[in-house]
Amino acid sequence: MNHTFFVSASIACGKSTFIKIAHSMGFESLSADEIAHEILNEFSNELARLFENPALLINGKINRKALGALVFSDKNAKKKLENFMHPKIKERLLEKIHILEQKNKPFFVELPLFFENNNYANLGKSILIYANKEQSLERLMKRENLSKEEALKRIEAQMDIEKKIPLADFVIYNTSTYENFKAECIKFIEKISRGEI
Missing domain, CATH: 3.40.50.300 (P-loop containing nucleotide triphosphate hydrolases)
Known part of the structure; x- marks a missing residue:
């Protein structure tokens, strides 16, 4: 699979935001959640x-x-x-x-549990969207209107994001502002467009 890029993360790290930015740049995507x-x-x-x-x-x-x-x-x-x-x-x-x-063009597959199972190994390159546990906890509580306990349960049901870093082909950090994250995503996607990745 030469054109497939799997986009993964832990919950509330910014996967969907990355996909939205990719769409705005003319890229197609698939979503495991929608399926x-x-x-x-x-x-x-x-x-x-x-x-x-x-x-x-x-x-x-x-x-x-x-x-x-x-x-x-x-x-x-x-x-x-x-x-x-x-x-x-x-x-x-x-x-x-x-x-x-x-179509012979790069595209993205949003797949939350990419690193948790080996179902998709060797089918494409993997991109990890990284935010630390405290950040994703805060974002998840706000986004889903969950208590800290409920949000923690969801985060802890997935593999620890720190363990995913060495497994990923590429890591994009979403640890400061939305503007910085967006700029990093655009820079990365433009490299894919130019065939540098």
Whole structure:
């Protein structure tokens, strides 16, 4: 995969902001989260049966907030959900990656759990958007209106971001202002445009 760049991070580090900047510069992208939402809706009844919990359904669709609360507080439920979702996400994502690869232009794949599993190793280059734990905690509490305890649960459900740094092909730091981060992203994406990366 010569044109695929996987964009990952921990929660509330700036992945989506990077993707928005890339879009504004004319790049295409895929989102594993969007694909996950499609799959959640398609398989909502199966998931409610899997967790033996009809309360997860609202008007025939999965209540993502209720599902999130369940999996972030129960490791077994999280594993069960991942085993159900990951193969389906991978299959659909790879189909879409192959289509974009045909265009012979670089594109981005927003994939939160890139470093947590080996499903996508050697399929492209990896970009880590980095913010430290305190920064992502603060941003997550503000963005999702969560208590500190709830936000910490979500952050700690993922691999520690410090461990992701040596695994990434490239790291873009989002540790000061939005303006600085945007400038770093533009500089990096322009290098990709020029074929320097």
